[in-house]
Amino acid sequence: MLANSPVESFSFAGREIFLKRDDLLHPAFSGNKARKFAYFLDQEFAGVTKLIGHGSAQANSLYSLSALAKLKGWQCDFYVDHIASQVLTLPTGNYAAAIANGTNVIDLSNLLAANTSVQAGKSDWHCQRYIEQRVLPAETNALFIPEGGRCQYAEYGVSQLAAEIETWTMQQGMTDLKVFLPAGTGTTALFLNQYFMRKQSDIRVFTCAVVGGDTYLRQQFDLLNPNSAEHPQILNADKKYHFGKLYPEFYAMWQRICASGVQFELLYDPLGFMVLEKFLPQWGASPVMYIHQGGLLGNETMLPRYLRKFGRTR
Structure with a gap:
């Protein structure tokens, strides 16, 4: 099992932040996807020869599933709603790495256009429905693994992460640790906080919604655990941001945090650190841990977009 990622000290906003380096778990299988998919890596699946997933053509989960399938000796089929022409022309990032791992990335729009048996009502088809x-x-x-790994099986690996954090705090003689991480589906944040609550630990998890808003994130929590008392606390940014859109403040924050010598990704971490900086003063002297969830391959596509729009400012 992939486990026991290191914890480093990180200076941010005049505070010492502890950084849980899940990006260092494995060269090809790391970050939050490695935690969420750990169950599938560790268990034996007699008779399974293929892994099927879905999402976007540059999703972190695409690369992680391709790496998982390669480690297990399985074929990987990954369905996407569409593949942009520039991605096909010049493959980069998660898409290129997944293709190199032997993954079949299947464009559902092309599949529907060629399949007369599903022409009727084809606008109603989406990847999960088509797969099922x-x-x-x-x-x-x-x-079949649902998009982004949002499923009960994710609890297995995320609970291992929680146990590592719990053990580390005990070794440090630490109390009242605040754990922060930005959220997509919120699966990692939910199962972390659930673990600490059920262990009656004083560790608490905080998060912010990067994909969709707070209402969407609460809905994702409810799908996995309807007991809101065990949900992590959602913190708000000062304004609404649209997922995947380029913002100068995101780029500036990314440059700030990468100046530490640790590389972060451009999709989730900038907003995560902006929200963290906003709420740090409210936490007093409580120790704070930020979870580095990997996803660095995505920078191969995100950084050129930022450079084209804002240029090099460092």
Whole structure:
């Protein structure tokens, strides 16, 4: 099992922040996806020869699933709603790395256009529905993992992460630790806080919504655990940001945090650190840990976009 990522000290906003380096878990299988997919790596699946997933053509989960399939000796089929022409012309980032791992990235829009049997009502098809109704019935040797790893199986690896944090705080003689991480589906944040609550630990988890807003994030929590008392606390940014859009303040924050010598990714971490900086004064002298969730391959596509829009400012 991949475990026991190091904890480093990190100076941010005049405070010492402890950085849980999950980006260092494994060269090809790291970050929050390694935690969420750990169950599938550690368990034996007799008869399984193929892994099926879905999401965007540059999703971190695409690369992570391709790496998982390679480690297990499985074929990986990953369905996307569409693949942008520039990605096909010049493959980079998670898409290119997944292709190099042997993954079949399947464009659902092309599949529907060529398949007359699903032409009627084809606008209603989306990847998960298509996989469940058209693919899985014929793929008896396939294992299907929902988008982004939002499933109960994620609790296995995230609980291991929580146990590592708990052990580390005990070794440090630390109390009242605040753990912070930005959220997509919120799966990692939810299962972390659930673990600490059920262990009656004084460690608490805080997060912010990067994909969608707070309402969306609460809905994701409810899908996995309807007990809101065990949910992590959601913190707000000062304004609404649209996922994947380029913002000068994100770029500036990314440059600030990378100046430490640790590389962060451009999609989640900038907003995460902006929210963290806003709330740090409210936490007094409590120790704070930020979880580095990997995803650095995504910078291969995000950074050129920022450079084209804002240029090099460092």
